[in-house]
Amino acid sequence: MSLPVLKAADFASDQDVRWCPGCGDYSILAQMKKVLPELGVPREKIVFISGIGCSSRFPYYMNTYGMHSIHGRAPTFATGLKSTRPDLMVWVITGDGDALSIGGNHFIHVLRRNLDINIVLFNNRIYGLTKGQYSPTSTEGQVTKSTPMGSIDHPLSPLSVALAAEATFVARSLDAHVKHLGEVLKRASQHKGTSLVEVYQNCNVFNDGAMAYAQEKKQRADNVVELEHGKPLVFGKDNEKAIRLVGTHLEIVNRNDVPDDDLLIHDEKDPNPSIQMMLARMRYPEMPEPIGILRDVDNVSTYDEQINAQVDLAKQTRGEGDLEKLFHAGDTWVVG
Amino acid sequence: MRLAGDSGDGMQLLGTQLTNTSALAGNDVATFPDFPAEIRAPRGTRAGVSGFQVQFAKEEIFTPGDTLDALVVMNPAALVTNIQDLRKGGILIANEDGFTDKDFKLAKVDANPLEATVINDSYRLIKVPMTQLTRTAVSEHGLSPKIADRCKNFFAMGLVYWLFGRSLDPTLRFIDNKFGKKPDVASANVAALRAGWAFGETTEAFGESYQVEAAELTPGTYRNIMGNQALAWGLVAASKLSKKDLFYGTYPITPASDILHELTKHKNFGVRTFQAEDEISAMCATIGAAFGGTMAVTASSGPGIALKAEAMGLGMMLELPMVVVNVQRGGPSTGLPTKTEQSDLLQAMFGRNGESPIPVIAPRSPADCFDMAIEAWRIATECMVPVMLLSDGYIANGSEPWKIPTLDSLPQIEIQHPVDSNDGEPFLPYLRDENMGRPWAIPGTEGLMHRVGGLEKEHQTGNVSYDPANHQLMTETRAAKVAKIADRIPEQEVYGETSGDLLVVSWGGTYGACLTAVRRCQEAGHRVSHAHLRYLNPMPRNLGDLLKSFDRVLVPELNMGQLRMLLRSAYLVDCIGYNKVQGKPFAVSELIEQIEALVPAAVAV
Numbered sequence: 020m021s022l023p024v025l026k027a028a029d030f031a032s033d034q035d036v037r038w039c040p041g042c043g044d045y046s047i048l049a050q051m052k053k054v055l056p057e058l059g060v061p062r063e064k065i066v067f068i069s070g071i072g073c074s075s076r077f078p079y080y081m082n083t084y085g086m087h088s089i090h091g092r093a094p095t096f097a098t099g100l101k102s103t104r105p106d107l108m109v110w111v112i113t114g115d116g117d118a119l120s121i122g123g124n125h126f127i128h129v130l131r132r133n134l135d136i137n138i139v140l141f142n143n144r145i146y147g148l149t150k151g152q153y154s155p156t157s158t159e160g161q162v163t164k165s166t167p168m169g170s171i172d173h174p175l176s177p178l179s180v181a182l183a184a185e186a187t188f189v190a191r192s193l194d195a196h197v198k199h200l201g202e203v204l205k206r207a208s209q210h211k212g213t214s215l216v217e218v219y220q221n222c223n224v225f226n227d228g229a230m231a232y233a234q235e236k237k238q239r240a241d242n243v244v245e246l247e248h249g250k251p252l253v254f255g256k257d258n259e260k261a262i263r264l265v266g267t268h269l270e271i272v273n274r275n276d277v278p279d280d281d282l283l284i285h286d287e288k289d290p291n292p293s294i295q296m297m298l299a300r301m302r303y304p305e306m307p308e309p310i311g312i313l314r315d316v317d318n319v320s321t322y323d324e325q326i327n328a329q330v331d332l333a334k335q336t337r338g339e340g341d342l343e344k345l346f347h348a349g350d351t352w353v354v355g
Numbered sequence: 356m357r358l359a360g361d362s363g364d365g366m367q368l369l370g371t372q373l374t375n376t377s378a379l380a381g382n383d384v385a386t387f388p389d390f391p392a393e394i395r396a397p398r399g400t401r402a403g404v405s406g407f408q409v410q411f412a413k414e415e416i417f418t419p420g421d422t423l424d425a426l427v428v429m430n431p432a433a434l435v436t437n438i439q440d441l442r443k444g445g446i447l448i449a450n451e452d453g454f455t456d457k458d459f460k461l462a463k464v465d466a467n468p469l470e471a472t473v474i475n476d477s478y479r480l481i482k483v484p485m486t487q488l489t490r491t492a493v494s495e496h497g498l499s500p501k502i503a504d505r506c507k508n509f510f511a512m513g514l515v516y517w518l519f520g521r522s523l524d525p526t527l528r529f530i531d532n533k534f535g536k537k538p539d540v541a542s543a544n545v546a547a548l549r550a551g552w553a554f555g556e557t558t559e560a561f562g563e564s565y566q567v568e569a570a571e572l573t574p575g576t577y578r579n580i581m582g583n584q585a586l587a588w589g590l591v592a593a594s595k596l597s598k599k600d601l602f603y604g605t606y607p608i609t610p611a612s613d614i615l616h617e618l619t620k621h622k623n624f625g626v627r628t629f630q631a632e633d634e635i636s637a638m639c640a641t642i643g644a645a646f647g648g649t650m651a652v653t654a655s656s657g658p659g660i661a662l663k664a665e666a667m668g669l670g671m672m673l674e675l676p677m678v679v680v681n682v683q684r685g686g687p688s689t690g691l692p693t694k695t696e697q698s699d700l701l702q703a704m705f706g707r708n709g710e711s712p713i714p715v716i717a718p719r720s721p722a723d724c725f726d727m728a729i730e731a732w733r734i735a736t737e738c739m740v741p742v743m744l745l746s747d748g749y750i751a752n753g754s755e756p757w758k759i760p761t762l763d764s765l766p767q768i769e770i771q772h773p774v775d776s777n778d779g780e781p782f783l784p785y786l787r788d789e790n791m792g793r794p795w796a797i798p799g800t801e802g803l804m805h806r807v808g809g810l811e812k813e814h815q816t817g818n819v820s821y822d823p824a825n826h827q828l829m830t831e832t833r834a835a836k837v838a839k840i841a842d843r844i845p846e847q848e849v850y851g852e853t854s855g856d857l858l859v860v861s862w863g864g865t866y867g868a869c870l871t872a873v874r875r876c877q878e879a880g881h882r883v884s885h886a887h888l889r890y891l892n893p894m895p896r897n898l899g900d901l902l903k904s905f906d907r908v909l910v911p912e913l914n915m916g917q918l919r920m921l922l923r924s925a926y927l928v929d930c931i932g933y934n935k936v937q938g939k940p941f942a943v944s945e946l947i948e949q950i951e952a953l954v955p956a957a958v959a960v
Contacts, residue, residue, distance in 0.1 A: 032806065034806075034818065034819075061801070062804055063798065063799055063800055063801045063802070063803070063804055064798070064799055066646075066798050068643070078806050078808070079806050079808070079819065081806075082804055083804050084798040084804050084805065084806070085804075085805075085806035085807070085808075086643075086646060086673075086806070086807050086808060087806065087807070087808025087809060087810065088639065088642075088669060088808065088809065089639070089665055089666060089669050089809055092635060092636070092639045092666065095631065095635070095636040095637075095639035095640050095643065096639045096640065096642055096643035096646070097643060098629065098631075098636070098639075098640045098643060099602060099604055099629070099639065099640030099641055099642065099643025099644035099645075099646075099647070099651065100643035100644060100646055100647045100798075101643075102602065102627055102629060102640070102644065103600065103602050103627060103643075103644045103647050103648075103649040103651075104647040104648070104649075104798065104799070106799060107647070107798050107799060124632055124633060124636075125632065125635075125636055127632075128631075128632040128636070326627050326629070327627075329622055330600075330622045330623075330625060330626070330627060332622075333622035333623040334622075334623045334625075336623075337623045338623065339623060339624075340591070340595070340621060340623045340624030340625065340626075342591070342592055342595055342762055343762060345588065345591070345621070345624075346578070346588070346759045346760075347576070347578075347759065349578065350375055350378075350379055350525055350528075350578065350579070351576050351577060351578045351759065352378070352379050352381060352576070352577050352578075353575070353576050353577070354381065354569075354572045354573070354574050354575060354576075354577060355572075355573070355574025355575070
């Protein structure tokens with residue numbers, strides 16, 4: 020039996036989308052609907068789980084199974100679901116506040132367990148749903164409703180956190196770069212283990228243009244480097260600039276001045292995350308920021324695989340559980 | 356009798372063995388392990404004393420007893436912290452070698468209490484140089500003195516077994532199982548056990564040994580079972596009875612962790628245990644598993660339940676079946692982790708934001724944990740709701756004989772997941788059945804794709820709705836769904852007459868003490884009855900009338916009056932509280948005192 024061919028429209032639910040006009044979330048939703056039909060997974064086998072925040076309304080708009088859960092906890096619902104239903108494709112939709120602030124603990128632990136799910140983290144560096152407080156990714160000095168004199172927090176990068184938590188798939192894309200976004204989402208879905216995709220997403224109401232240096236086509240060439248496995252890290256309007264590894268740090272070089280052999284070649288498959296961590300730490304304006312797949316490492320067992328393998332092994336070695344046997348094991352006595 | 360020593364002295368092991376052996380001898384047994392929260396409090400100090408109390412009897416018993424007939428103490432700290440519970444004339448066995456000047460200092464006693472006149476006059480003191488005798492007994496086994504000294508609990512065990520005419524066989528089997536891989540340790544423990552027995556038989560100190568005959572229990576096959584173990588087995592049984600695999604998401608916490616330890620042994624039953632990164636994760640993973648169609652359970656104790664509250668509210672809103680176990684301990688905050696209390700009843704009832712009623716049930720004894728675990732899952736699936744199962748530290752760690760049920764006597768739990776009707780109509784995930792439950796449509800089912808969430812649901816469609824009338828309707832519906840369970844649970848049973856001078860109402864782990872107290876008062880001619888609640892939300896449908904049939908109602912609780920508050924508000928019946936929060940269970944004698952103060956003088960029987 021061949022699977023019915025689905026189109027993007029088949030993945031739209033009957034609910035009106037209620038994000039602000041011009042929100043970057045629309046683009047991510049559109050790319051998701053475009054990518055899913057290409058995966059050949061039936062709609063009923065897909066589950067979207069979200070936390071709380073603007074991005075977390077996402078499941079309501081997908082014609083799949085979905086759960087809009089509570090703030091920061093989406094990875095934990097996914098853990099219970101995927102551990103018991105490894106047949107399902109599970110996506111977690113989260114934001115910078117949801118995943119990195121209130122849900123920071125779960126974010127780390129789902130990554131280290133390498134549960135076979137995909138996490139899409141919409142990073143707009145602001146709290147949108149609560150109307151404009153600063154987030155864990157807001158920049159130092161950023162003026163928001165809750166930081167009128169500027170933020171004094173040091174921001175963190177979800178990519179660095181993910182790599183430190185032993186993530187096996189770490190990527191970044193942009194809501195405005197739709198083709199790239201679609202490809203990264205597809206790659207994430209194909210990875211076995213937890214995939215983390217950070218998406219720079221513009222909040223045009225509370226933090227408009229915060230990542231314009233990367234989002235706007237004109238500026239992007241100089242401020243973003245698109246990672247490609249096995250290729251040097253080149254950027255600039257005419258690909259005239261590149262990245263070189265010197266000792267334990269990265270530097271920008273002019274390609275005319277440096278032979279190609281000296282350039283850093285991207286290796287997303289390197290099990291050692293040291294250089295990938297250096298990439299994750301490249302920040303505008305000192306360095307161009309990387310987009311694409313930083314890390315995609317196979318052959319790491321997944322949590323869902325292991326929890327089920329132990330059940331299978333127990334059944335094989337001890338036989339299917341028998342209540343009668345359990346109750347009567349050990350010392351018993353008969354009365355009457 | 357009570358066995359008391361240092362945390363590292365193996366008193367809990369000794370107690371468990373004595374319990375099993377007595378149960379196997381056909382006695383009815385009830386136990387009360389009592390230990391400090393510290394794993395190894397400073398040696399020899401009062402803070403480090405670990406005790407295990409067991410009552411074995413030839414008649415049916417419901418508590419580990421108020422006063423001790425016999426007390427074994429391994430050091431002065433154990434003596435001074437336990438002696439007040441030994442009845443006058445009771446047997447006091449002391450490990451003489453544990454009473455040195457150093458030990459007196461650690462226990463903060465001025466002089467050797469074994470030489471005190473009051474001790475020698477009040478009790479039958481028997482001093483036994485256990486450490487020396489154990490060392491001699493195990494000397495051939497080539498163990499270091501340190502390891503050899505660890506065998507002295509087996510020496511004490513042998514002595515106690517002789518005193519009560521117990522068979523050594525079950526403990527010999529236990530030693531073989533436990534230490535089989537370390538033959539020198541195994542044979543040393545056997546030697547110590549036999550030496551203890553021989554000491555009892557040859558010394559003239561005791562004069563006599565005691566025989567406790569088998570109790571008359573209902574015919575059947577029995578085993579000894581602890582509350583947490585029974586609860587875990589009940590969950591495994593419920594999963595089999597409902598043909599569902601069991602997912603257990605939890606975070607370690609005293610006194611609930613033993614449920615995890617037990618369940619994780621039974622993966623061949625399709626049990627998946629998930630030790631989460633925190634309590635919240637444990638609760639949410641449980642909801643995730645429930646969404647996927649699995650039997651989902653989490654457990655914790657008070658502080659952990661507080662952390663789970665928001666997620667539990669979501670579980671109630673999503674209307675998915677799951678079981679939340681609270682093995683209560685002394686609160687508030689970190690409170691008394693290893694001591695018992697019943698102070699989370701109102702938390703179970705109301706400890707979530709918004710109007711969020713869930714069913715609450717409570718086992719009454721260690722063995723009852725098995726039945727109530729099954730009942731919790733039955734109710735959860737019947738009306739699609741998280742069910743709170745309120746155990747407590749006293750029954751979780753206590754044990755009693757359990758009549759092993761036959762499989763066909765257990766309730767079958769029928770679960771149906773809907774499939775697409777293919778009638779062109781949209782699927783309605785919040786359509787109600789006769790129990791007001793909604794369909795448990797699980798991912799993977801074609802045509803039933805739907806979204807759930809914590810935002811208010813529209814009646815039937817389940818879509819997000821901010822409509823004022825809909826919110827009222829849904830709030831009332833969720834409450835009515837839980838209230839309606841009262842139609843399908845048993846009516847409240849009464850021990851004694853259904854009217855009279857006084858009704859004693861209890862719940863949870865105080866069952867045994869309350870029942871025993873009421874029985875004794877009935878025997879003394881008082882018109883007093885006992886109603887023990889296993890269903891707390893909703894309460895049995897006849898309870899209101901029952902309360903009103905008595906002149907007075909006494910509600911003894913190990914809290915400041917939580918059930919009393921619920922009864923008063925639900926039935927407008929004035930209830931009198933007897934409230935104790937000392938981390939200890941009720942003594943039967945204090946309950947009798949309370950009852951007698953409230954009833955007219957006894958009529959002659």
